[in-house]
Amino acid sequence: MTAAWRSVLPHLGYDLPPDLTPSQAAGPVSTGLPLELVRQSVSLREWWDIPEEVVAQYRKYRPTPLWRATAFEREVDARVPVYVKYEGGNISGSHKLNTALAQAFYYKRAGITEVVTGTGAGQWGTALAAACAAFGLRCTVFMVGGSLRDKPYRGSLMRLLGATVHASPSGLTSLTEGGNSLALAIGEAVEYARGGEGRAFCIGSGENYSILHQSVIGLEAIEQLDALGAEVDTVVGSVGAGSNFGGIALPFHARHRAGEAEAVRLLAVESSATPKLTRGVYAYDHTDATGSGPMEAMYSIGSSFSIPASHSAGLRFHGAAKLLSAMRHHGSVDAVAVGQREALDAGRRFAVSELVVPAPESGHALAGAARAARESTRGVLVCVSGHGLLDLSAYDQLLAGQVRDLAADEAALAAATAGLRLVEADLTGVK
Known part of the structure; x- marks a missing residue:
């Protein structure tokens, strides 16, 4: 098990846009964060030792398993190997x-x-x-x-x-x-x-320090793939705010930028009901409904956007993490949006083939991985971020034909983002 977290911040080659103090706040906004979490959010230090007390807790469930999902490959007509990193085997049932x-x-x-x-x-x-x-x-x-x-x-x-x-x-x-x-x-x-x-x-989920902590996922996956002699050219994760995707994908980006390996495609899969990375705007927005916290530069569909109830569950957030948003803006992250029917069907296919029930959020990642496995040339790594044993009502509705896709309305998206201050669009390369 890794004894340190790895930060991608030293490898970006650019600064993240600074947070803005909202106009209704009386003076500077106090985050109340412990100083070490602040340091982890802004420092260009690459490796951070995991405290022994945290390591002791990690040892109860880490390292988590990685396997080649050969049955799922057959189920989705994959052209290349699909490797699964599974984070559902702890008491919370997820990477969180x-x-x-x-x-x-x-x-x-x-x-x-x-x-x-x-x-x-x-x-x-x-x-x-x-x-x-x-x-x-x-x-x-x-x-x-x-x-x-x-x-x-x-x-x-x-x-x-x-x-x-x-x-x-x-x-x-x-x-x-x-x-x-x-x-x-x-x-x-x-x-x-x-x-x-x-x-x-x-x-x-969305803060730099939480994405740093999640780097244990990708760091373990790199070691496990190396031990198998396996190669992948695409790394896939679902995105609510971004910690699961950041955890599996960013260690691969850091390794490439450090000259240790070739580049791989980083594919973020979001819900079509909250399509911030594929249909949102890169702008300053609130992370919560109070409007009193710092405004962050993010891909957003607007914090005022009325998000419909859906089985996208933890992906039902209006914005992406500022770190992932900046990487998307600079062309380092690709994104696709998946409807809940396709996501739950991918989850069903994974359950019957690999005998693991994935959470609906992970179903989105699996749907993206299935698409990628028909396009990639070497292999696909996907993070199944949690189990779906407490989400069986969603699968019941899928089997009963009661699941509808709720794509975000274009007019509603335009209205929710109309008043946002756009981040200067002086960069190119967004895919």
Whole structure:
């Protein structure tokens, strides 16, 4: 198991656009982040030693398995080998535990006693609840109401781990607008965290430090592929905000930029219901529904966009991480959008062929991998970021023919992004 995280920041060759302070904030915005997480977000240091306390927790489930999915290859008529990196074999059922453990450690060391978060499908909330149990912190989770209704056992598992769980909108904060969105759940968590001593807001996916923590996925995959003597020319992951895709893909990019290996295609697969990378704009936008946090340069469909309920679950977020957005802008990341029927069908095919039930988010990645496996020349690596054992209602609806694709409406996208300040479009090479 790797003993260090690897940052891609030293290998970009450009600076990320700075965050902007929103106009309604009274003075500079305080992030409340532990100093080490701030350092991990901005430093050009490449390797970061994983704290021993976090390593001890990682050892309970890492390294995670990688295998060649030969049965899935036959199922989707792949022309090249498809390798799967599976992150669903821990108590949270997803890759989210990799950063949850690290963040809980740093918040505990900073003197925080309670962390508060928002979660979409519940994987992040479950991971943070588990990490708080491991490090002795209180945990409060605001979960997208529609997802909590569809996946009640996610709430059960979080409560089993000691967390307090609220359906969002909860009635506990001033926020009520924003529909069935992760931005609203995050906004409620931000407001709630500000209202209590010893509380801190904790985010799971889009920040540089969370993507850094997830680099264990790609670093392990590189070693495992090398041990197999296997080569891939495409690395695939699903994108909500970006930690799963960043974790599997960016170590390959860092390795190439450091002169250690050839370049590979980095393919981000998103939901057609929230198509920020394929139909959004590169602009400054809010990461939550309060509008009080820093505005980040991201590919976005607008934080005010009304996201329909769908089985894209954790992918139901309006923007992509600023790091991945910058890489997309500079042409280092490709992106495709997949509908929920294609995603769930890919998940079904994977379940019957490989005997592993993937989460709907991972179904999107598998659908993208199936497409790539018919185009690539050497091989495809895909991250199955979590299991779908608590998402079986989605598969029930697929089998009953009740799943509809909900592509984002063009007029609604235009309206939601009309007021955003565009990042200077002085770069070329976007694919």
